[in-house]
């Protein structure tokens with residue numbers, strides 16, 4: 458692929474043009490999905506641009522038979538504008554990651570119908586009546602299968618792409634490929650692990666309520682060390698192919714179905730990073746509930762359901778990951794033949810338990826970092842942003858930041874997911890008492 462101004466060696470080219478509600482029809486009409494999934498003449502299709510994320514265009518196109526989604530990368534950060542250019546190749550990495558996730562967790566990602574390298578656009582399944590999970594958590598909706606499905610997604614994608622699940626030759630090739638996702642990884646490095654801990658034009662917070670808290674964090678040496686240790690782990694520990702941005706805006710759900718979308722930040726990294734991203738966003742939703750309470754619903758029971766989901770997620774992940782490891786994967790690490798003398802697998806089981814404890818502590822630390830960045834950094838979350846009264850919002854944010862600090866600095870002292878749950882409960886009860 459020729460490198461062009463708009464493109465990169467993976468995608469884009471001289472003919473790249475941002476799609477609009479008219480040109481998306483011309484883009485789709487020659488494709489087989491036009492007849493098989495959309496149906497009818499392009500002129501009668503309904504087209505809506507619905508992207509509410511930070512980076513891309515997202516079109517829903519519907520015809521007489523059904524519809525599809527077209528997601529197109531823009532050559533800049535949508536939430537900031539053209540002053541922040543961004544390579545189109547994130548569409549390539551997203552498509553590559555989706556293919557791998559489809560093999561590992563087929564029912565938990567959208568179906569992919571077409572990838573256009575020139576337009577950096579992916580045509581995928583229209584998920585209806587699914588709702589972005591974050592929006593459901595703001596509304597107070599319950600998802601009985603969420604914990605189980607997310608545990609399965611994480612266990613299957615992380616195990617399969619690790620040295621436990623893939624031969625080293627395959628894993629190294631994949632890791633090398635995704636190591637080119639440099640610009641999006643740099644966004645994570647800066648926005649998650651660096652900017653919240655320094656003065657940066659990128660930062661914002663509820664002001665003036667959080668001014669002192671933000672200043673104290675910039676002076677908090679143990680916290681900054683914890684953030685940098687986590688950043689170092691993110692940079693160096695290529696354990697598995699991460700989704701890379703596994704927040705509740707990257708999940709679409711109904712009561713009975715869960716799909717993980719948007720893996721454009723995919724890169725090899727520590728498994729705890731994805732686990733922590735999901736856990737952090739559940740906790741942000743939890744701490745935001747006080748701001749969504751109404752006369753009809755005080756959200757107390759709902760808050761409890763969020764913590765039930767958090768606990769069930771971790772326990773489900775641990776069980777599933779261990780089961781995959783015990784069954785044995787295609788990986789080159791811990792070849793079973795080496796342990797033929799380990800009667801009853803006692804030594805290996807003890808070792809696996811130790812690895813899961815370490816992974817839990819990693820996940821706890823990343824949880825704290827991911828919570829902090831959403832309150833003091835550039836990109837915030839609707840759970841908190843939608844709380845209109847700034848005093849109330851700031852009160853929720855302060856509680857979340859207190860928890861986040863303990864999770865980062867004291868992560869190795871947190872014995873279990875239940876203890877983490879109790880910490881979250883205590884922070885909310887302390888305020889009520």
Ligand code: SR1
Nearest residue numbers: 511534644645648702836
């Ligand atoms: C400039 S991009 C800001 C954030 O949006 C994405 O969802 C990632 O979380 C990224 O950090």
Ligand code: MG
Nearest residue numbers: 510702707719
């Ligand atoms: Mg996204």
